[in-house]
Structures are given as structure tokens and as C-alpha cells.
Amino acid sequence: MSDSGGGCCKCCFNFIFTLGLTALFMWLSLRTSSPDCLLSKFYLPLDQTSNSSNPTSLEFELRLKNTNKDKGVYYDPINVTFYTPNKSHVIGNFTITKFYQGHKKNARKNGTIPIIDQDVVSRAAPPANGSTAPFRVDLVTSVRYKILMFKTKRHTIRVGANVDVNGTLFKVNHKDIKLKSNADKIRSYCGQMGFFFANLLVLGLLIF
Numbered sequence: 001m002s003d004s005g006g007g008c009c010k011c012c013f014n015f016i017f018t019l020g021l022t023a024l025f026m027w028l029s030l031r032t033s034s035p036d037c038l039l040s041k042f043y044l045p046l047d048q049t050s051n052s053s054n055p056t057s058l059e060f061e062l063r064l065k066n067t068n069k070d071k072g073v074y075y076d077p078i079n080v081t082f083y084t085p086n087k088s089h090v091i092g093n094f095t096i097t098k099f100y101q102g103h104k105k106n107a108r109k110n111g112t113i114p115i116i117d118q119d120v121v122s123r124a125a126p127p128a129n130g131s132t133a134p135f136r137v138d139l140v141t142s143v144r145y146k147i148l149m150f151k152t153k154r155h156t157i158r159v160g161a162n163v164d165v166n167g168t169l170f171k172v173n174h175k176d177i178k179l180k181s182n183a184d185k186i187r188s189y190c191g192q193m194g195f196f197f198a199n200l201l202v203l204g205l206l207i208f
């Protein structure tokens with residue numbers, strides 16, 4: 001009777017251990033990471049033909065990185081909006097058409113936005129004495145992840161960043177500027193906590 005009870009406990013342990021490992025591996029294979037959105041270029045060239053100090057258009061470049069090792073990303077149209085400092089005025093909008101990005105791939109997207117209110121932008125620009133001004137860029141889109149042959153539901157991405165611009169209306173920071181949001185930080189924290197508790201579960205089963 002005692003041997004039978006010990007065998008039953010062993011079977012229960014093996015079942016719970018296998019179930020815990022399966023849940024951990026499924027969670028690791030299904031979890032996704034939001035793409036990294038970076039601003040590589042921000043430039044408002046001045047009108048040189050008419051000896052004017054007014055900007056003619058806004059030239060920018062985005063770099064989108066799919067950090068997932070084995071998951072593709074389907075991007076809906078990406079809406080990019082630029083503002084003067086403190087988001088007091090909208091400089092312009094640009095929409096990047098939808099596209100697919102393979103796992104661990106980078107994509108560069110360029111755009112040019114005609115400046116509607118040149119006087120507003122010129123007044124917001126810092127003087128040509130080494131000063132800078134924090135212009136703003138916001139990005140909104142939705143993505144679906146491709147896992148094997150399946151697509152996930154849509155996940156909204158809302159990110160942004162300040163861009164320090166000098167007196168020539170050129171981005172001061174030569175490095176790419178990562179667009180961020182509080183929601184991304186919360187998801188990252190939750191993912192880390194989920195991984196921690198999953199490991200804790202497996203450790204507890206091993207001790208048991």
C-alpha cells in the first residue's frame with residue numbers, strides 16, 4: 001500500500017512538473033516584443049533661393065526594428081506627426097504605408113512634409129548661437145505579429161520623443177532617438193515579472 005501511494009505521488013509530481021514546463025515554454029514562444037521605433041533624421045532646410053530664413057519642408061527618416069527572434073510584424077499605416085516645442089503647433093503629418101517586416105529585420109522609412117505655416121516654425125527655431133529647442137515627434141500605428149502560420153490581434157503602438165534642434169533646424173543628436181511610451185515600460189515590467197514567476201514555479205516543482 002505504501003509503495004502504491006509513493007508511485008501515485010511520483011506520477012502526480014511528474015504530471016505537475018511537465019505541465020509547468022509546458023506552460024513556461026508556451027509562454028516563452030507566444031510572448032512578443034514591440035518593435036523599436038527610432039528617429040534617425042530630422043531636418044528643416046532653409047529656403048536658400050530667395051534669401052529667406054523660412055524652412056521649405058521637413059525631411060525625416062525613421063528606423064523600425066523587429067526585435068523578435070522568430071516572429072514577423074505586420075504594420076498598419078504609420079502616422080507620424082511633428083510639432084514645435086511644447087506641442088504648441090503642428091508642423092505636419094506623414095503616413096507610411098502598411099508593410100510586413102521579418103523577424104530580426106530593420107526597415108528605414110523616409111518622408112518629406114511641406115511646411116504650411118513657415119512663420120510659426122521660424123519663430124520656434126532657436127537662435128544661431130549654439131542654442132537648441134525641443135521639437136516633438138509622435139508616432140501611432142497598430143501591429144499584428146506572425147507566429148508560425150498565425151496572426152495575432154492588433155496591438156496599438158503610441159510612442160514619441162523630443163528632438164533637440166539647433167539654429168539651422170537640424171537634429172543635434174547624431175545618434176538615433178528612440179521613441180518611447182509609458183505603456184511600453186509597463187508591458188516590459190509585466191513581461192519580466194511573468195518570466196520571474198514562471199521560473200519560480202519550475203524551481204518550486206523541482207524542490208517538491
